[in-house]
Amino acid sequence: MKVAIIGGTGDQGFGLALRFAKSGEKVLLGSRDIKKAENTVNIIHNMLKGEELDCIKAMTNQDAAAQGDILILTVPLQAQKATLLSIKDHLEGKILVDATVPLETCLGGSSTRYVDLWEGSAAERSAEILKDKNTVVISAFNNVSSASLTNIKEDVKCDCLISGGDAESKAMVMELAEKIPGVKAIDCGPLENARIVEKITPLLINLNIRNKTRLAGIRITGL
Template identity: 55%
Template sequence: MKVAVIGGTGPQGLGIAKRFAIEGVEVIVGSRKEEKALTIVEETIEELKDYDLNIVGMANEDAAKEGDILILTVPLAAQKPTLEGIKEFCTDKIVLDATVPLETAIGGKPFRFIDLMEGSAAERTAKILDGTGAKVICAFCNISNSHLSNIPNEIDCDCLIAGDDKEAKEIATELINKLPGVKAIDTGILEKSRIIEKITPLLIGLNIKYRSHYGGLRITGIPQFED
């Protein structure tokens, strides 16, 4: 199974790509420009030379074409054009969307949320990809870039997911649980992404207030989510 991280040269996307590659997952790092993806991958292989990585760089369109599971990690402003550019390659694929509608998209503060007409960024993705059969899942919204880049330490954070396709969520859960310290928590239908995405600016605000980079979320007291 190939995982393609679309917009994977930014801090979040690259952190996700590195973590999965370390766990033995075949990873494609996508970028708007192929040259940038190739350069970032070359640097990543050198940085993580103690690990046997199966990771390559491609343009976003090629990454989407080759990937079995796609992970969208772009800012809100780039969400629509990026999805329109890869839409033809999303047919019947699982698409994990990490987009969060933060006010930074319009020059505002990172701890403020933008209400979207579609309800959430993940629902916006589902609308853009409507007709392709893509199974859209909200995921990775609440895990900080600092956690992802803090290799080889475990990620002390659960990953809340939401989506309408049960089988797709089971596959996504199995993939996400490969990350050390992370547990995927299925919160329900895709509409729940409206809540998941709003947690992110809260965590950002807490990190700013308490001068941290590792604020995260753990779900407790629910037996099926406990070890």
Template identity: 35%
Template sequence: MRIALLGGTGDIGQGLVLRWSYDTDHELLVGSRDPEKARTKAEEYETELDSRGVDTDIKGFENAMAADRADVVVLAVPAYHLVDTVEAIADRLDDETILVTPAVGMKRDDAGFHYNRPGAGSVAALVEEAKPDDVPLVGAFHNLPAGGLSNLDREFEWDTLVFGDDDDAKDMVVDLAAEIEGLRPLDVGGLANAAEVEAVTPLLINVAQENDGLHDLGVRFQ
């Protein structure tokens, strides 16, 4: 499987690239608006993995080039760049490409972080409106602490909530998530449930910030 992480130079992109490279043999592509930045980060990831005895070949491309080569495209970009990113790669997607969004819209004030729900109803709904109609969309990886995910010395037992209206595409993302050691994907239904999933992230950040010993807080449902 060839997986492109657009925004793969950022926090959540880095964590997913490292974990999939460490735990699986999928081909990973790092995407960025700046192809040189993508190539540099890909080399850094390879060096980190090589130091742990993992021989891998991670390539870096401009976002559209990465998307064009991938079976699964993860939009690991901030929510405010999502629509622009999707529009920039739209002609590189088709009905055999699975688009994945982990993005959450948040705002911050003196009280902490809050979910910034867009007028479309959810951040995922913005992607649904921007993408080509025949490209399936799945939401996943929203509530994961990027720092803990990127630290390959960190063992964890976390859940990731997965939603989408295309069952086959959702099943594929569930399988990909389950291949990351310690990560359990849980199906929470269709795209209509996106806002409830996205809203968990600012809650977790607030809990982590207000309580000692809960840095890089994940969630497990029992």
């Protein structure tokens, strides 16, 4: 199975690509700019020097989308629609994992504030944009911080809350999430629950600021 990271040169895409490459997944790291993707892949190779890398390749977002089986969207909200439209031709029959969090930063505001979207959540907005495609949208990785993903000396001590309507696709994404050491995948039900999950992230950012860390995460207990 090939995991394509759409917007893989940013903090979140980089962290996920790093962890999946480390766990032996085939990773296609996408960017609008192939050179940027190549630089990012070189950094990952240097960080994982000496480890058996199955395969991590730099490519354009379009090529990554065309060749990937599970696509993870890691771009800011303001780039969500343009990025999806740029890869739309390659999304038929694919699983699109949306990690977007609608932060007020997209309006020049604060990263500790959420902005409400007409569709209910960023993940539902992706589903709306792709409604004429046979694409399954799953919401995941919204609350997993890039700082803990990048800190490869330690396990990622948080859960990955996963929402989506198609049980088989969701199970595949849950299995993928648990390839990251320390992560427990939690089935959060239908895609509309992404409305709740996405709102946790600005709270975690707030907690990071208040506690001078970048590693705040969430664990669900008692299940």
